[in-house]
Amino acid sequence: xxxxxxxxxxxxIAPDSSITSDTYIGKWEITGGSIIEIYKDxxxxxxxIHKRAENPLSNFNGLDNKNPVKELxxxxxxGMNILNKLKYEDGELSGGTIYNADSGKTYTVKVWINSEDxxxxxxxxxKSFLFKTFKARRVKSDDTISISN
Numbered sequence: 001x002x003x004x005x006x007x008x009x010x011x012x013i014a015p016d017s018s019i020t021s022d023t024y025i026g027k028w029e030i031t032g033g034s035i036i037e038i039y040k041d042x043x044x045x046x047x048x049i050h051k052r053a054e055n056p057l058s059n060f061n062g063l064d065n066k067n068p069v070k071e072l073x074x075x076x077x078x079g080m081n082i083l084n085k086l087k088y089e090d091g092e093l094s095g096g097t098i099y100n101a102d103s104g105k106t107y108t109v110k111v112w113i114n115s116e117d118x119x120x121x122x123x124x125x126x127k128s129f130l131f132k133t134f135k136a137r138r139v140k141s142d143d144t145i146s147i148s149n
Contacts, residue, residue, distance in 0.1 A: 019113050021045075021088035028121060028136035035139055036082065038093075038111075045093050045111075047083030049101075058102045066104030077101055083123075086111065098125050 024045060027037045033053035039046055052062065059065045064075045086096035091112065098109035107125040114120040119138035124131050 019091050019115060019118060023113055023118055024088070024093055024111065024121070027139040029139050030123070030134050030136045036136070038083065043087065044096070045083065045086040045088065046081050047098075048079055048081045049077050052077060056102075064101055064104075066101060068104050083109065083111070091115075098123065100125070 021040070024038050025040060027035050027050055028047075029035045033051075033055075034049065035051040036047040037050040039048070059077060062077055063073065064077055064080065065073055067073050067075075080099075080101070082099045082101065083093075084097050084099070086093035086109070089095070093111040094109070096109055097106050099106050107127050109126065110124045112122055114122070119140075121136050121138075122133050123136055124133040
């Protein structure tokens with residue numbers, strides 16, 4: 001009886017094995033319409049802008065206008081890495097940064113996948129103890145999808 005109890009506890013607290021580091025790889029549409037592509041390079045994960053939102057908040061010319069480094073203000077946003085140096089640990093990506101092209105600021109970031117729906121992930125940007133979380137839905141083809149708030 002004790003063995004069954006311990007086995008039950010183990011399965012309740014064990015991480016969901018259906019989410020691996022490779023589960024994160026692919027294209028994700030963020031609420032608002034932008035699509036980022038998460039990929040792995042060595043032991044780190046990165047995310048680049050694959051498609052911009054139909055109605056962007058800023059940088060209407062498609063360039064990194066808000067970047068504090070003047071030499072980078074003319075680089076195109078498409079293909080630019082915004083997620084940098086994330087590591088996979090305990091089922092999530094963390095320890096890296098996210099660049100917000102709308103403000104030109106960089107924040108620490110954590111990305112995790114919903115264990116009940118592996119096509120839904122959350123991207124949380126931190127500034128001190130404050131944070132903002134974005135939903136993203138996996139894009140299964142080149143067609144974009146819409147997600148609700």
